[in-house]
Amino acid sequence: MSTEFDRDPAVPEQSVQHRAQERLLAAVAADGVTGLARVLIAAGSGDPAAASMPVGALFRALPGVDWLTAHDLLKRARLRDDQCLQDLTAAQRQALAEALSHAPVPRDAVG
Numbered sequence: 379m380s381t382e383f384d385r386d387p388a389v390p391e392q393s394v395q396h397r398a399q400e401r402l403l404a405a406v407a408a409d410g411v412t413g414l415a416r417v418l419i420a421a422g423s424g425d426p427a428a429a430s431m432p433v434g435a436l437f438r439a440l441p442g443v444d445w446l447t448a449h450d451l452l453k454r455a456r457l458r459d460d461q462c463l464q465d466l467t468a469a470q471r472q473a474l475a476e477a478l479s480h481a482p483v484p485r486d487a488v489g
Contacts, residue, residue: 398427406439411478414440418471421463433466433474434459442482451477 402420406413414436420428433455437448452459455477457470466474 395427395430399431402428402431403435403439406436407441410441411481414478418463418474429464430462432460432462433457434461436463437481440481447482451481454480 402417406417409416417428417431417436421431434448434452434457437443437451438445440448443451449459455470455473457466457474457477461470
């Protein structure tokens with residue numbers, strides 16, 4: 379977590395967190411479910427950028443997952459698109475893991 383001494387005072391904290399979230403989404407887009415697992419671990423470890431990530435944005439960042447597929451995965455897990463990782467119960471985290479097992483595998487990752 380940044381302090382008042384190690385961040386640029388000209389850059390609002392919200393902008394710093396937004397950039398951190400963009401990096402997390404890029405990692406999910408590059409690494410797929412493995413990248414998403416890292417974000418989930420980071421959220422559980424207290425990373426504020428990861429904890430405040432909406433589940434829907436993370437699903438849509440997965441390779442091969444479009445808006446409709448993300449909607450189906452959210453419905454399967456009984457999660458809202460705008461629900462943040464920090465707000466998930468243990469049962470919802472389990473449902474999230476189950477839904478991810480149904481996520482499509484990108485064609486370039488097969489074989």
